[in-house]
Amino acid sequence: MNLFADIRAVVIDSLDALVADGTLPGGLSFDNVAVEPPRDPAHGDMATNAAMVLAKPAKMNPRAIADALAGKLTADARIASAEVAGPGFLNMRLTPDVWQGVVKAALTDADYGKSTLGQGKKMMVEYVSANPTGPLHVGHTRGAVFGDALATLLAYAGYDVTKEYYINDGGGQVDVLARSVFLRYQEAHGQEVAFEDGTYPGDYLIPVGQALKDKVGDAYIGKGEDVWLQDIREFSTEKMMDLIRSDLAALNIEMDNFFSEKSLYGTGLIESAIAELKEKGLIYQGTLEPPKGKMPDDWEAREQTLFKSTDFGDDQDRAVQKSDGAWTYFAPDIAYHYDKVNRGFDALINVFGADHGGYVKRMKAAVSALSDNKVPLDIKLTQLVKLYKNGEPFKMSKRAGTFVTLRDVVNQVGASVTRFHMLTRKNDAPLDFDFAKVLEQSKDNPVFYVNYAYARVNSATAKASAFADVSPATLAATDLSGLTSEAELTVAKKLAEWPRLVEIAAKGHEPHKIAFYLYELASDFHALYNKGNDDVSLRFVQEGDVSTTQAKIALIRAVSVVIVAGLGILGVTPAEEM
RNA sequence: GCACCCAUAGCUCAGCUGGAUAGAGCGCUGCCCUCCGAAGGCAGAGGCCGCAGGUUCGAAUCCUGCUGGGUGCACCA
Numbered sequence: 001m002n003l004f005a006d007i008r009a010v011v012i013d014s015l016d017a018l019v020a021d022g023t024l025p026g027g028l029s030f031d032n033v034a035v036e037p038p039r040d041p042a043h044g045d046m047a048t049n050a051a052m053v054l055a056k057p058a059k060m061n062p063r064a065i066a067d068a069l070a071g072k073l074t075a076d077a078r079i080a081s082a083e084v085a086g087p088g089f090l091n092m093r094l095t096p097d098v099w100q101g102v103v104k105a106a107l108t109d110a111d112y113g114k115s116t117l118g119q120g121k122k123m124m125v126e127y128v129s130a131n132p133t134g135p136l137h138v139g140h141t142r143g144a145v146f147g148d149a150l151a152t153l154l155a156y157a158g159y160d161v162t163k164e165y166y167i168n169d170g171g172g173q174v175d176v177l178a179r180s181v182f183l184r185y186q187e188a189h190g191q192e193v194a195f196e197d198g199t200y201p202g203d204y205l206i207p208v209g210q211a212l213k214d215k216v217g218d219a220y221i222g223k224g225e226d227v228w229l230q231d232i233r234e235f236s237t238e239k240m241m242d243l244i245r246s247d248l249a250a251l252n253i254e255m256d257n258f259f260s261e262k263s264l265y266g267t268g269l270i271e272s273a274i275a276e277l278k279e280k281g282l283i284y285q286g287t288l289e290p291p292k293g294k295m296p297d298d299w300e301a302r303e304q305t306l307f308k309s310t311d312f313g314d315d316q317d318r319a320v321q322k323s324d325g326a327w328t329y330f331a332p333d334i335a336y337h338y339d340k341v342n343r344g345f346d347a348l349i350n351v352f353g354a355d356h357g358g359y360v361k362r363m364k365a366a367v368s369a370l371s372d373n374k375v376p377l378d379i380k381l382t383q384l385v386k387l388y389k390n391g392e393p394f395k396m397s398k399r400a401g402t403f404v405t406l407r408d409v410v411n412q413v414g415a416s417v418t419r420f421h422m423l424t425r426k427n428d429a430p431l432d433f434d435f436a437k438v439l440e441q442s443k444d445n446p447v448f449y450v451n452y453a454y455a456r457v458n459s460a461t462a463k464a465s466a467f468a469d470v471s472p473a474t475l476a477a478t479d480l481s482g483l484t485s486e487a488e489l490t491v492a493k494k495l496a497e498w499p500r501l502v503e504i505a506a507k508g509h510e511p512h513k514i515a516f517y518l519y520e521l522a523s524d525f526h527a528l529y530n531k532g533n534d535d536v537s538l539r540f541v542q543e544g545d546v547s548t549t550q551a552k553i554a555l556i557r558a559v560s561v562v563i564v565a566g567l568g569i570l571g572v573t574p575a576e577e578m
Numbered sequence: 579g580c581a582c583c584c585a586u587a588g589c590u591c592a593g594c595u596g597g598a599u600a601g602a603g604c605g606c607u608g609c610c611c612u613c614c615g616a617a618g619g620c621a622g623a624g625g626c627c628g629c630a631g632g633u634u635c636g637a638a639u640c641c642u643g644c645u646g647g648g649u650g651c652a653c654c655a
Contacts, residue, residue, distance in 0.1 A: 036594075036597090037594080038597095038598080039593095039597080039598065039599090039600085039601095040598070040599075043598075047597090047598090049596095049597070052597080052635075052636085055635080056634095056635085062635080085598075086597085086598050087597080087598080087635065087636070088635090089597075089598065131655070168655060170655090171654075171655045172654065172655070173654080173655055174655095261655095288652055288653090289652085290652075299652065299653095300652095300653095301652095302652080302653065304652090304653065314581090315580065315581055315651080316580095316581095316651085316652085318652095319652070319653060321653085322653045323653055324653080326653090328653070328654090328655090329654075329655045330655095333655095354582095354583075354648080354649055354650085355649065355650070356649095356650080357581085357582050357583070357649055357650055357651095358581075358582075358649080358650040358651055359650085360581095360582070361581080361582080381582085381583075381649090383583080383584085383648085383649085384648080384649085424591085425590095425591075426591095426592090428583060428584075429583090429584075429591080430584085430648075432590075440617095441617050442604095442617060442618095443603070443604095443617080443618075444590095444603060444604060445603095445617095446603085448617070449603095449617090449618095452615090452617060452618080455615080455617095456614085456615065456618090459614080459615060460614055460615090463614060464614085497594090500594080501594075504594055504595085505594090507595090508594090508595075512592090513592095513594075516591095516592060516593095516602090517594095519592095519602085519603090520602085523602085526618055526619070527618095527619065527620085529614080529615090529618075529619080530610085530616085530618060530619035530620080531619080531620095532613080532614060533610070533611075533613055533614090533616090533618095533619075534610080534613085534619095534620095536613075536614095539613085539614050540614055541614045542614095543614095578615090578617070
């Protein structure tokens with residue numbers, strides 16, 4: 001049930017009727033007709049811009065359209081009044097039983113808020129995709145939380161979503177990893193080792209070196225890279241992916257699929273992807289212009305195989321082969337996305353860190369070329385996370401050992417708090433993460449504010465259950481006609497916005513909107529709760545009046561249902577009590 | 579030098595894809611617990627929506643140009 005969609009349907013039907021009786025000319029498009037909550041609730045419950053949108057194409061005065069439309073609309077039993085206001089807004093007021101119906105829907109329809117917007121379209125969300133060279137850090141955490149919430153949101157909105165992690169296990173950084181593990185392996189054999197520049201000195205490789213020793217004994221001691229590099233590469237990427245998988249599990253993230261870059265090599269997949277582009281005339285041999293800004297010291301013109309990404313709005317064509325003929329990192333990425341297209345996805349979303357901003361245009365170029373513009377690729381960049389400890393900015397440095405990992409964060413504040421907090425900003429705004437503040441228990445902290453509302457609902461329900469049957473089955477069948485006070489209807493109206501909000505958030509790929517909505521819902525709930533202090537009739541628990549109590553508990557259980565659903569999209573589990 | 583992102587209350591940020599008098603939290607001022615959890619609520623002060631143009635019935639929102647900040651800019655991933 002989506003009340004806004006229902007009322008919009010009434011508006012469209014009424015417009016059709018106006019066309020039929022000649023009031024409006026034929027051939028009008030109603031696509032831009034919207035039914036929305038008015039900015040100011042005093043204007044009414046819902047407003048439509050129909051008259052203003054249609055005034056021009058119909059060559060009519062907007063107020064004349066609005067007047068005619070108003071007459072038709074009030075024929076619907078749900079619409080108590082329809083008034084023309086301002087330049088041609090049509091403000092509608094709905095009858096209380098409509099809002100009571102929303103409460104009922106939230107309690108009886110297990111799918112209240114779910115949408116069919118996606119129509120089962122296949123969608124891939126690729127996120128995290130961190131190099132398999134170490135544990136995830138805070139920056140990865142934000143991308144992980146964002147991607148995961150977005151995937152859940154899209155599934156909730158009716159898309160068939162696949163969550164995927166692309167493992168960059170094909171490039172030179174894995175050699176670096178292997179050499180670093182070899183050092184730890186030697187160390188495990190009691191040798192003195194030195195970590196030079198270009199190796200990973202992190203402690204997390206110590207157990208990997210030990211495990212390698214347990215596996216191969218001293219077989220690689222004193223041997224050259226030609227003997228061990230390949231094997232240690234595989235061994236240590238596997239270990240790193242185990243580590244990363246467990247990091248993700250700590251955040252309650254489970255991928256549907258891990259896709260290995262290495263698996264593309266030697267299978268002809270890269271070659272066929274490039275061949276596909278070549279057929280379209282987008283691959284050529286050429287030399288790139290030197291960079292315009294600061295010139296690298298060792299720059300020299302070299303002929304390479306290039307992809308004509310400038311045809312798709314990129315600033316520069318991009319190399320797919322190095323001057324020595326080896327593939328660049330871009331080539332397997334093209335092949336990977338070619339594979340995504342061939343797997344039949346209707347739309348792709350990639351979640352990258354902000355430092356990959358320069359990569360967006362060429363990736364979009366590749367996908368539009370490979371899919372003949374049929375598969376849209378949306379790339380969401382998550383901005384930096386600024387850490388604070390005790391109110392002071394906290395700089396991360398690998399060398400200084402102040403490197404903050406995902407584990408550090410989750411261990412200190414918990415998965416739920418981490419997830420919610422990281423979704424209280426839109427992805428393209430920088431995020432402050434203060435270890436003290438996110439644990440603060442006040443309304444300054446949205447996580448607790450929302451959870452507090454949930455806990456209050458539970459508390460009131462428990463109190464009511466002492467004398468009234470407030471089981472879900474009973475509440476679902478409860479007569480709600482007593483819910484007529486302005487304060488109660490305000491909460492019900494907020495609940496009515498939920499399905500609409502899900503669609504808006506899903507369309508825009510903006511899971512943070514869920515978090516803000518939950519805050520608003522909690523705020524309306526807390527306001528109602530406190531009104532009970534002054535006005536006894538608004539208290540949820542009416543001692544000795546079973547049916548009134550049941551109706552009021554039904555309302556707040558509906559709030560709780562939506563809170564749980566919303567938090568579920570964000571991947572947050574609320575505490576029952578606080 | 580170029581590209582992308584950002585600019586809204588003293589601070590941190592929303593603003594539902596072009597709608598009505600621009601909202602919330604913190605901070606500040608003042609109220610509300612013999613009362614379902616005050617971990618809360620109510621009210622007040624506080625704005626040239628960075629600047630200048632443009633598009634139209636209508637712009638914080640779309641376009642252009644500036645200003646200021648962030649990020650990235652051959653053959654690393």
